[in-house]
Amino acid sequence: MEFVTDRGNALLRTASLLCGAHQDAEDMLQTALEKAYRHWGRLDADTDPEPYVRRILVNLVISRSRRWKVLREIQMARLPDTPAASSDHAVELRGTLMNELRKLGPRQRAVLVLRFWEDLSEAETAQALGCSVGTVKSQASRGLARLRERLGTHLAPLGS
Amino acid sequence: MDLESELRKAMAEQVATATAPPSLVADVRRRHRRRVTRIRVGMGVAAASVAAVAFVPTYHSFTATPAGAPESGRPSTGVSVLQRPEEPPAPGAPAPSPAKGKPGAGPTHGSPGAHPSGGGSEGRPAKPGPPPVRGLPDWVTFLPDGLTPSEPCASTGEDGRRTTTCAWHGPSGWVEVAIVRGTGFGIGDLAPVRGVPGHTSVDGTPALTSDVPGSGRAGRQVSWLARPGVGVIVRAGGSAEGQLMRIAEGVRP
Missing domain, CATH: 1.20.5 (Single alpha-helices involved in coiled-coils or other helix-helix interfaces)
Incomplete structure (x- = not known):
């Protein structure tokens, strides 16, 4: 369990970005760690267990999203704020960006989180998601395109 | 600045305060x-x-297995079926005897001496007998003490009849009870008889008695139709022969 002590924060942050809500992230992380703990013997002693746990985490989040899709329920970390004009454009943009990220599909969101938060390569992301590199590329491209589309005018100052 | 770097910053801001709880x-x-x-x-x-x-x-x-089976589901109370509340032995009252109101049910013999409850004839004092009979089939409620199952109850079927036979034997006697189920038979077809059969009744039902046919064993038998399609044959020999009618009246097919 030294691994949990060392990597707990990083894993929780990844889980939080994947889930979109901090409380759900804790629950998902506990479930993923329990699952990894159950099958800890399958791991080689000299292998880093983090990719294994991360893959469990991603699979759990995607599975949960599939189940919740039936309920059409969107989990939010807090009550949605009413939009108000902000003097700080960058802060407003990042808030909007995160809101739009939560609205993406679980697989697209996972690709973006793993690529841009975990800084994984396309091959590592494909391995974590259990899909091909081509799928990672297409999902990342579509995810970014959707964010650009939804952000609309917010991105104008960025020049993209 | 592009969308990717802005996304990285947004993510970093979002989770900047997220830390794993110490109790993780x-x-x-x-x-x-x-x-x-x-x-x-x-x-x-x-x-x-x-x-x-x-x-x-x-x-x-x-x-459905014969009496005395060790794995029987019947509770092992150690109490003989003779001592069941519904059939309490009447102290001093003679056991049903062929010589007393049941003609032809068999020769009068003394109690086999295996009656621990004092139910023997002539009011003789009870004496300890062999172990009581346990694990009787549901449809046999009385057997003299000291009998053990000869073999598991056997079922045979032919000519539209199905016959289930259970047998017990002891040091000085034996009992065999057969239930015949089917159609197209009468009281006279139930069991072969030896000699001229006598007429008696079992629980008010007309019955036939005779010696057990064949030369292999000596004893008496009684047979009757308990209800349409169900016949009963009870055979007893040796010390159990004197209790033939009591055994028969205890059969509940």
Whole structure:
């Protein structure tokens, strides 16, 4: 369990970005760690267990999203704020960006989180998601395109 | 600045304050223990359910086995069927005897001496006898003490009849009870007789008595139709022969 002590924060942050809500992230992380703990013997002693746990985490989040899709329920970390004009454009943009990220599909969101938060390569992301590199590329491209589309005018100052 | 770098910053801001709780390891362990407990309880419940479901037919098969089967589901109270409340032996009252109101049911013999409850004829004091008979089929409620099952109850079927036969034997006597189920037979067709059959009644039902046919064993038999399609044959020899009618009246087909 030294691994949990060392990597707990990083894993929780990844889980939080994947889930979109901090409380759900804790629950998902506990479930993923329990699952990894159950099958800890399958791991080689000299292998880093983090990719294994991360893959469990991603699979759990995607599975949960599939189940919740039936309920059409969107989990939010807090009550949605009413939009108000902000003097700080960058802060407003990042808030909007995160809101739009939560609205993406679980697989697209996972690709973006793993690529841009975990800084994984396309091959590592494909391995974590259990899909091909081509799928990672297409999902990342579509995810970014959707964010650009939804952000609309917010991105104008960025020049993209 | 592009969307990708802005996304990185947004993510970093979003999770900047997120830290794993100190109890994360303990929470994971507790969750694992709960899961293991849940699985074990589930398996236990499933095993108990399977055992309960399997118990019913097993119990029925045991009750169909002859008396004295050690794995019988009957409670081992150590009390003879002679001592059951519904059939209390009348102290001093003579056991039904062929010589007293039941002509032809067999020669009068003394009690086999295996009657621990004092129900023997002539009011003789009770004396300890052989171990009581246990594990009787449901449809046999009385047997003299000291008998043990000869072999498991056997069922045979031919000519539209199905005959279930149970037999017991002891040091000085034997009993055989057969239930015949089917159609197209009368009281006279139930069992072959030797000599001229006598007429008697079992619980008010007309019955035929005679010596047991064949030269292999000596004894008496009584047969009657308990109801349409169900016939009963009770044979007894040796010391049990004197209690033939009592055994017959204890049969509940």
